[in-house]
Amino acid sequence: MQEYDLIIKGGTIATASDTFDADIGIRDGTIVTLGKDLGKAKRVIDADGQLILPGGIDAHCHIEQESSTKIMTADDFYSGSVSAAFGGNTTFIPFAAQHRGQSLREVVKIAHERAGPKSVIDYAFHLIISDANENVLGQELPALIQEGYTSFKVYLTYEMLKISDRQMLDVLSVARTYGAMTMVHAENDDVISWISDRLLMRGNTAPKFHAIAHAEIAESEASRRAIDLARLVDAELLIVHVSAPEAAEAILKARNNGIPIYGETCPQYLFLTKDDLDRNGMEGAMFCCSPPPRDKSGQEAIWRGLKNGTFQVFSSDHAPYRYDESGKLKNGPNASFKKIANGVPGLEVRMPLLFSEGVGKGRLTLNEFVALTSTNAAKIYGLHPRKGTIAIGSDADLAIWDPDWERTITQSIMHDNMDYTPYEGMKVKGWPRIVINQGRVVVENEELQVVRGSGSFLDRAPKFTEPRGFGAGTPLSPERSFDADIS
Numbered sequence: 001m002q003e004y005d006l007i008i009k010g011g012t013i014a015t016a017s018d019t020f021d022a023d024i025g026i027r028d029g030t031i032v033t034l035g036k037d038l039g040k041a042k043r044v045i046d047a048d049g050q051l052i053l054p055g056g057i058d059a060h061c062h063i064e065q066e067s068s069t070k071i072m073t074a075d076d077f078y079s080g081s082v083s084a085a086f087g088g089n090t091t092f093i094p095f096a097a098q099h100r101g102q103s104l105r106e107v108v109k110i111a112h113e114r115a116g117p118k119s120v121i122d123y124a125f126h127l128i129i130s131d132a133n134e135n136v137l138g139q140e141l142p143a144l145i146q147e148g149y150t151s152f153k154v155y156l157t158y159e160m161l162k163i164s165d166r167q168m169l170d171v172l173s174v175a176r177t178y179g180a181m182t183m184v185h186a187e188n189d190d191v192i193s194w195i196s197d198r199l200l201m202r203g204n205t206a207p208k209f210h211a212i213a214h215a216e217i218a219e220s221e222a223s224r225r226a227i228d229l230a231r232l233v234d235a236e237l238l239i240v241h242v243s244a245p246e247a248a249e250a251i252l253k254a255r256n257n258g259i260p261i262y263g264e265t266c267p268q269y270l271f272l273t274k275d276d277l278d279r280n281g282m283e284g285a286m287f288c289c290s291p292p293p294r295d296k297s298g299q300e301a302i303w304r305g306l307k308n309g310t311f312q313v314f315s316s317d318h319a320p321y322r323y324d325e326s327g328k329l330k331n332g333p334n335a336s337f338k339k340i341a342n343g344v345p346g347l348e349v350r351m352p353l354l355f356s357e358g359v360g361k362g363r364l365t366l367n368e369f370v371a372l373t374s375t376n377a378a379k380i381y382g383l384h385p386r387k388g389t390i391a392i393g394s395d396a397d398l399a400i401w402d403p404d405w406e407r408t409i410t411q412s413i414m415h416d417n418m419d420y421t422p423y424e425g426m427k428v429k430g431w432p433r434i435v436i437n438q439g440r441v442v443v444e445n446e447e448l449q450v451v452r453g454s455g456s457f458l459d460r461a462p463k464f465t466e467p468r469g470f471g472a473g474t475p476l477s478p479e480r481s482f483d484a485d486i487s
């Protein structure tokens, strides 16, 4: 009998903390040995000259999801997961999105029906809560958290999604009590609609006005407010897709004060600017996302945030709407910026872009890259140490990177169902050659090696099993007595 199913030998392993040379022995989908001269295996992969990194975890992507204005994303769980795999990911966490009036149970059931038969990599779901009613807050959400749906996103903007500050406090309190993570889309809705109305009144409808309407102050104000709401109820909070320097500063300040605030940013805030929204005719629509890309100095601030501990997570926020009538142009070729589906694709290029421009250009260490693209998401979202690292007992989720592979990003090499990439023509150095998920070789020789539906749903656990009130065992302070009923 062979001792291992698979040995990967000769490569350099990097985790979030260490870089070392070792061979990896894999059995039944799990890493069972790290060492040298491991002996026999059914298959040996020679990784000489290659980097072996934990498979990427894309913790923010919209897959087979209907927007609040009823536009379906171009990627389903098959094309989305294939694209993710070709970009070095072995896990992704799309959203199970509630539309108002829907029960969360129904939303979760639909997400499973969509993902199970199609995903080629492992997956979990964040919930999106747009209807924070009594039943959702009192019954469904606590029950779902205890079943392992331990993260959810709320919006402070968008007509059909936004929740009030009061509802935000309710959601944060439930998360605090049952051990879940709240993620927030932080933009001030009134600021955006106030500016938008003025722009539209003057006939300023082109895509470039999207970036003006979604002012940096709209983002930084809402971020600061969200942080304060979380402080009030002593809850953890993760601010997603941060693009405004002042929002980043607010996160860092909170973290430096020991407040459990986390930050996420995305490729579009490092590699695009608001000028991209000002391309010919409607072409700027391809770059409309919220929050929008800022300017060059904003990009530099986001790079700094990746280095200085502002951001723990680097996600794609893949929100794929094609540049045609099914997506960006659904409301016609002359639609105003208010009527353009928000979002850009990025699942497949998230890691190669950050590797090339971050590690390759000396802005980040290889270990920081691993932390930002895999390990921290696993820790924050309850998947570590099964995911996000290379250790004995962890899933054999590995990406074997060729650090010298030079590629030009172009839509024809992407595996998603899009008709454009915002990064068309960018040259990058470094890309994964082999991607392994639970010991299965998913990508090799630039081809998909597995069948649809071969990925697994990942069970997660809440941070604690008994509901907790403020202070967790310590006497309530008078200022906190409003929460006495749950302590």
Ligand code: DUC
Residues within 6 Å of the ligand: 062, 185, 240, 241, 289, 290, 291, 317, 319, 342, 343, 344
């Ligand atoms: N928010 C997201 O999280 N993704 C795409 C667009 C948006 O507004």
Ligand code: ZN
Residues within 6 Å of the ligand: 185, 240, 241, 290
């Ligand atoms: Zn958002």
Ligand code: ZN
Residues within 6 Å of the ligand: 060, 061, 062, 317, 318, 319
């Ligand atoms: Zn998103």
